[in-house]
Amino acid sequence: MVTISDFAHMTAVEAVTQAIEKARSHTDFNAILSLNEERALERAVRIDKGEFTGRLAGIPFIAKDNFLTIGGTTTAASTMLQAFEAPLQSTAIEKLEAEGAICIGKANLDAFAHGGSTENSAFGPTKNAIDLTRVAGGSSGGSAVAVALGIVPFALGTDTGGSIRQPASFNGVIGVKPTYGMVSRFGVVSMASSTDTIGVLSSTTNDAELVMDIMSGQDSRDGTTLPDYFTPTTLETGLRIGVVSEAMTGSVDDDVRRAVNNSVEAMAKAGHTVERVSLSMLKYALGIYYIVVPAEISSNLGRYDGIRYGTRAQSESLTEVYGLSRDKGFMPENKRRIMIGSYVLSSGFFDAYYLKAQKARTLLINALNELFDQYDVLVMPVAPTPAFRLGENTNDPVQMYLADIMTVPASLAGMPALSIPTGTSDTGLPIGVQLIGKRKSDALLLALAKQLEEKR
Amino acid sequence: MTHISTDDVQRMAHLSNLKLDADEIEPMRVDLQNxxxxxxxxxxxxxxxxxxxxxxxxxxxxxxxxxxxxxxLTTDALVGLAPEIENAQIKVPKVL
Structure with missing residues (x-):
């Protein structure tokens, strides 16, 4: 893998050229959907001339293809948006560019970020960086693999229910999901507005911290952004750490439990107080998530009707234009989620499903808050297993959803969480450990992650 | 236990503005049921x-x-995103 400092001594043109060449040599992973060589080199030349500079001057990166970028397509890995060229850029990209970073291309994802394996992409699955027969995880699978292959030092992802943390774990990189509202969502294809977050995948914690520092902050174009609060920090004293018992039962892969336990031991050795804690609401988190999120998806994806942008099916009837454009433009998983959303919001079922789930969400948040009265950080696996085989779960949506069971709690509560590599399975597959903090404790989580990284 | 029928799938598809192919209905019904x-x-x-x-x-x-x-952003840039345009306006099939 590569780090930001590996590129710092190169000219911007050299850095961009190296990253693009490397991307072209790894097409068999299908991690990258498009390269924007022309615009990247143009910006690199201007940086080398000294026209502008910054903390990331000349550093190449890749964005998940649901971030709007200028000078190429933003497809969300869907047929619906396969030719869509955005008229503006997301705030996150603008902030990174203002510091001199150069977006060289766009990474593959599950279409509209619906999925946990990057197999739902309209442009084919991304393969795991360590084992081509296994999934990359998802939905930010392309971003994780691009970092794991050493193409770029960091890549942007989105995390609605685990879409940064889980592929980070599956490919052995760091994945950071911030507190909901820390980073502007403006200019990113909306999925579930109450849990969508913007974060980073990288090879080192230092790099992740720098990128999050740059992207964070209130944005007048996203009314849900919080007043600025993120400041990198260091650990002054031992932390109180709770390991969630319900996430370490026999239903979790042995290798995963062993890897997580190793990292828990490292935390204890580093002087932190580590205890087992109970989160009995954990088993309901996925049920809550797969009501709330499809409901929000069904609303957010209502805009794709083939009229104002995207792919339009031909028909004499307007209703058929809508219906056919959406049928052809969406992947089966998109349709499943939209239809579940319509169902749980529909008259007669609203109270039984949607309202029930939002109340259960309160119970989950209360349970987490109670734990955070006593602990600074909660520890869980990122996923119950290492990367599974391509095709293993594609015929069983519920089985696929179960891969998200450890990551959805932080999403539903708007809490920060990150995944850091902590070991490998017997067969050499990467395994990450998940650290979860109370809202706005992003800097503390990164400081702990940095300490664990140094101890490895 | 809630049973999802083919009619339920059709109703959800209608609410979702999705015109599903006939062969999509049954697999979708099974998935939604689960x-x-x-x-x-x-x-x-x-x-x-x-x-x-x-x-x-x-x-x-x-x-x-x-x-x-x-x-x-200009109006032209935004209208220009539409799949069909005529005289700087978005063209749609006849509504009335």
């Missing part, structure tokens, strides 16, 4: 007297001045 069965586990929870959570920021009424900001 998903709805799974999410039904929330019935085990007592949620009486619990307030729902719709958002997690604690922010309320984020105001801004009522001033138009075009963010350097």
């Amino acid at each position: 998903i709805i069965e799974y999410i039904g586990q929330l019935d085990e929870l007592d949620t009486d007297n619990v307030e729902p959570t719709y958002q997690v920021t604690d922010l309320q009424n984020v105001w801004r001045d009522d001033v138009v900001n075009t963010y350097d």
